[in-house]
Amino acid sequence: MSTAASKRNEILGRARPLKERDGHEIQAFGTIARLPIALAEEVCKASVENLNQLVADTMTLRDMYKKHHWQVAGPTFYPLHLLFDKHHSEQSELVDTIAERIQSLGGVGLAMAHDVAETTLIPRLPRGRQPVAVQLSRLLHAHEVILLEARSMARQAASAGDDGTNDLIVSDVIRTNELQVWFVSEHLVEVPLL
Numbered sequence: 001m002s003t004a005a006s007k008r009n010e011i012l013g014r015a016r017p018l019k020e021r022d023g024h025e026i027q028a029f030g031t032i033a034r035l036p037i038a039l040a041e042e043v044c045k046a047s048v049e050n051l052n053q054l055v056a057d058t059m060t061l062r063d064m065y066k067k068h069h070w071q072v073a074g075p076t077f078y079p080l081h082l083l084f085d086k087h088h089s090e091q092s093e094l095v096d097t098i099a100e101r102i103q104s105l106g107g108v109g110l111a112m113a114h115d116v117a118e119t120t121l122i123p124r125l126p127r128g129r130q131p132v133a134v135q136l137s138r139l140l141h142a143h144e145v146i147l148l149e150a151r152s153m154a155r156q157a158a159s160a161g162d163d164g165t166n167d168l169i170v171s172d173v174i175r176t177n178e179l180q181v182w183f184v185s186e187h188l189v190e191v192p193l194l
């Protein structure tokens with residue numbers, strides 16, 4: 001083998017995934033890496049646990065919006081196609097905000113679809129397409145699951161002195177979800193013809 005070929009093989013060898021290190025972690029899920037943020041470890045742990053539930057449910061709602069964006073049908077196809085995509089982007093931003101809060105508290109955020117599926121409280125959707133009225137009511141139910149847990153988590157964070165988590169849940173999660181519920185709900189109002 002020429003020197004160039006053996007150099008190339010050496011570089012390619014280094015580029016292969018290190019399979020023998022698959023099980024290696026630098027921090028276990030559920031543990032707290034202490035950061036100097038003037039919050040007790042148990043306070044961080046409780047907030048991280050709640051935020052991980054919130055991240056799983058927010059990821060699920062985000063993905064519901066994309067599913068419905070693709071699969072919506074009927075005379076309201078175009079406005080709903082656009083609205084569902086807008087709400088998907090906003091939920092996607094929330095996922096990042098919540099996950100980064102978890103890391104700021106020294107925790108480990110849920111990230112992968114299989115972990116989200118095991119954790120979320122939002123009922124599983126069928127793979128097939130559903131009519132608009134069903135899409136809308138399933139979305140409203142998912143929002144309410146999130147709002148219900150978010151309100152109680154915000155109160156828990158406030159009483160534990162974790163103001164940052166309380167503010168994030170109230171200012172970002174609750175307000176975004178309430179606004180999206182309004183936009184979705186208006187499509188279910190029957191307006192009488194004059």
Ligand SMILES: [Fe+2]
Nearest residue numbers: 069070081085
């Ligand atoms: Fe699209």
